[in-house]
Amino acid sequence: MTSQATRMPRHLLSMADLDAAGIRTILDTATQMHDVQKREVKKIPTLRGRTIINLFFEDSTRTRSSFEIAGKWMSADTINITGKGSSASKGESLRDTVRTIDAMGVDALVMRHGASGAAHQVAQWVDAHVINAGDGTHEHPTQALLDAYTMERRLGSLEGKRVAIVGDLTHSRVVRSNLISLRRLGADVTLVAPPTLMPSGISGWAERDGFALSNDLDHVLQATGSTKPIDALMMLRVQKERMSGGFFPTAREYTVGYGLTRDRLTRLTDANPEIVICHPGPMNRGLEISADAADAAQSLILDQVSAGVAVRMSVLYHLLAGEDSPTEAAATSEGSAA
Numbered sequence: 001m002t003s004q005a006t007r008m009p010r011h012l013l014s015m016a017d018l019d020a021a022g023i024r025t026i027l028d029t030a031t032q033m034h035d036v037q038k039r040e041v042k043k044i045p046t047l048r049g050r051t052i053i054n055l056f057f058e059d060s061t062r063t064r065s066s067f068e069i070a071g072k073w074m075s076a077d078t079i080n081i082t083g084k085g086s087s088a089s090k091g092e093s094l095r096d097t098v099r100t101i102d103a104m105g106v107d108a109l110v111m112r113h114g115a116s117g118a119a120h121q122v123a124q125w126v127d128a129h130v131i132n133a134g135d136g137t138h139e140h141p142t143q144a145l146l147d148a149y150t151m152e153r154r155l156g157s158l159e160g161k162r163v164a165i166v167g168d169l170t171h172s173r174v175v176r177s178n179l180i181s182l183r184r185l186g187a188d189v190t191l192v193a194p195p196t197l198m199p200s201g202i203s204g205w206a207e208r209d210g211f212a213l214s215n216d217l218d219h220v221l222q223a224t225g226s227t228k229p230i231d232a233l234m235m236l237r238v239q240k241e242r243m244s245g246g247f248f249p250t251a252r253e254y255t256v257g258y259g260l261t262r263d264r265l266t267r268l269t270d271a272n273p274e275i276v277i278c279h280p281g282p283m284n285r286g287l288e289i290s291a292d293a294a295d296a297a298q299s300l301i302l303d304q305v306s307a308g309v310a311v312r313m314s315v316l317y318h319l320l321a322g323e324d325s326p327t328e329a330a331a332t333s334e335g336s337a338a
């Protein structure tokens with residue numbers, strides 16, 4: 001295996017593994033990878049001969065398929081394993097499962113697991129590079145990278161941009177990774193949730209890392225006096241599958257307090273027509289986001305999906321291919337099907 005580019009960690013387990021320069025490198029390469037996505041023949045030889053296993057113990061549409069597409073477009077051999085279809089369903093331990101896969105000589109393990117910290121643990125057991133594709137309520141670093149990439153493409157540098165992240169913060173791994181990357185990129189971040197969906201201990205983190213917290217969405221969205229309007233609004237899914245009790249009285253009340261309704265959308269776009277709306281998906285239409293907002297001209301939700309492939313190509317490239325130039329690899333194969 002070739003040596004890795006400077007600043008790149010061996011594994012991508014948390015957004016904290018990348019400093020601002022590392023994030024910038026990934027996003028810059030993603031721009032080049034995005035060009036591959038626009039070609040008729042989407043194939044570059046960058047990861048020829050490498051094997052990537054997608055090991056998913058939780059359901060996924062976007063993340064799993066975009067990692068698979070990313071690997072395939074870079075000529076790697078990609079294999080998908082799900083919890084249900086593997087020996088994990090026969091009672092095999094996670095350690096035995098990943099060590100078995102690792103023993104086959106794979107280069108990367110992209111994994112999603114319901115337990116927070118699972119990817120960190122697995123990284124200690126295997127020789128392969130481990131990429132965290134979501135671990136419980138902990139982190140989802142490639143989602144944060146694709147979110148930053150998508151917002152930057154529309155807004156330019158995120159330095160000083162006002163970003164509000166709204167919704168089920170308690171159960172969201174997306175918000176944890178986004179907080180790290182957005183702060184490293186210089187954005188001014190406010191988290192908004194009902195008190196019951198504010199993670200415990202978040203105020204200490206907010207103080208340390210310099211972001212704001214609020215339970216009042218309309219107040220945050222209001223541009224008054226010296227407060228400039230929100231540049232980007234990220235809505236998070238209400239994660240019913242992770243809720244064991246009642247976190248809010250009724251769905252209707254949640255929407256009234258914290259949903260991006262048609263009425264809020266109108267107020268926001270009146271204050272700032274350039275505002276962008278993001279959502280990592282899958283969406284609960286009508287609960288945290290109205291159909292009008294999801295399909296509005298300001299919505300970047302499908303751009304996020306598209307960026308997911310380019311950003312994951314970039315991450316795989318930087319972790320696995322190291323010093324070889326992605327552009328040269330791309331240029332030599334331009335127009336040829338590998």
Ligand code: NCD
Nearest residue numbers: 062063134140237280281282
């Ligand atoms: C997110 C996830 O799985 O953490 N979705 C995704 O990866 N696109 C967010 C969610 O499930 O709500």
